[in-house]
Amino acid sequence: MATANKNLSEYDKNTIPSAKDFRFGIVVSEWNDKITEGLFSGAEKALLDCEAIPNNIVRWNVPGSFELIYGAKRMIDTQKLDAVIVIGCVIQGETKHFDFVCEGVTQGIKDLNVQTDVPVIFCVLTDNNEQQSIDRSGGIHGNKGTEAAIAALKMAYLRQQSSL
Numbered sequence: 001m002a003t004a005n006k007n008l009s010e011y012d013k014n015t016i017p018s019a020k021d022f023r024f025g026i027v028v029s030e031w032n033d034k035i036t037e038g039l040f041s042g043a044e045k046a047l048l049d050c051e052a053i054p055n056n057i058v059r060w061n062v063p064g065s066f067e068l069i070y071g072a073k074r075m076i077d078t079q080k081l082d083a084v085i086v087i088g089c090v091i092q093g094e095t096k097h098f099d100f101v102c103e104g105v106t107q108g109i110k111d112l113n114v115q116t117d118v119p120v121i122f123c124v125l126t127d128n129n130e131q132q133s134i135d136r137s138g139g140i141h142g143n144k145g146t147e148a149a150i151a152a153l154k155m156a157y158l159r160q161q162s163s164l
């Protein structure tokens with residue numbers, strides 16, 4: 001199902017555990033910050049709506065999406081967290097750099113999910129143009145940050161239940 005056929009902001013609290021017992025990390029890229037701030041707002045609001053305690057949401061900024069990898073790894077190594085969300089917005093420019101950044105971030109975040117015990121949620125827009133990013137960070141298609149927050153909560157719960 002393409003994003004165009006679903007609203008990224010929709011969730012049913014009856015199917016989601018409470019976030020009150022979990023600590024979340026959010027690493028935010030400063031590239032395209034109008035977009036990434038919108039994604040962060042969606043993620044933070046959703047976590048608080050699901051009973052997360054404000055002091056249990058740790059936010060760090062990094063320069064660009066490629067640095068999300070190091071930022072998430074460092075956060076996992078130094079903070080006691082139940083899940084991490086990485087937030088970025090990569091928009092196609094004139095060159096192939098888009099391809100390398102997107103692939104590098106995707107592989108790096110995948111590696112963290114394999115190599116660490118903390119789930120890392122991929123909230124990185126990889127869009128053809130800015131309008132697509134606007135549409136997915138609180139626009140007509142909803143907010144991918146909201147979607148990422150719900151995914152982080154569900155994965156934190158799975159991690160907790162699988163540890164018992």
Ligand SMILES: Nc1c(NC[C@H](O)[C@H](O)[C@H](O)CO)[nH]c(=O)[nH]c1=O
Nearest residue numbers: 029031063064065066088089090091
């Ligand atoms: N063009 C975009 C970038 N590029 C910067 C890289 O992410 C990285 O910070 C740089 O290569 C130094 O290592 N980053 C984005 O997040 N979004 C873009 O559209």
Ligand SMILES: CC(=O)[C@@H](O)COP(=O)(O)O
Nearest residue numbers: 091092093094095097098
């Ligand atoms: C994703 C990028 O790095 C890209 O936006 C940079 O733009 P350009 O390819 O025109 O240098």
